[in-house]
Amino acid sequence: LLAIGGNNRRTASIRAKGYSTLFVLAKEDLNDVIKYYPQAQILLKRKAAQMLKNDKKTDTDEVEDRGLQETCKLSLGLGTPRMLRVVAEVLSPEKTSTAQLKEAIDKGGLSDRRK
16 A cells, blocks of 8 residues: 555654654554555545646646746857847946956857857
């Protein structure tokens, strides 16, 4: 029953305000006990099926997101827009931002292939 989701180990974080006793439930122990409680077994199976269904939904959402990312991906080979070069030339050469912009253009990160 617990192996439905790929036999992944389940953990939980607990914070108690007072004294607490912590119990660990092994998979074999659950399987031994659950046969005496058929309603609980049905409920757990239903919950596990719902969790699997939700996991499949997130997988399809991720695939759709990847497709959208591929569609919206920018091409780095476009070169520097002419307007950006003109702005870099017009800006005051004393400013550090102008120097950084010109450096980025000259490095090739913003290279202009259409000169």
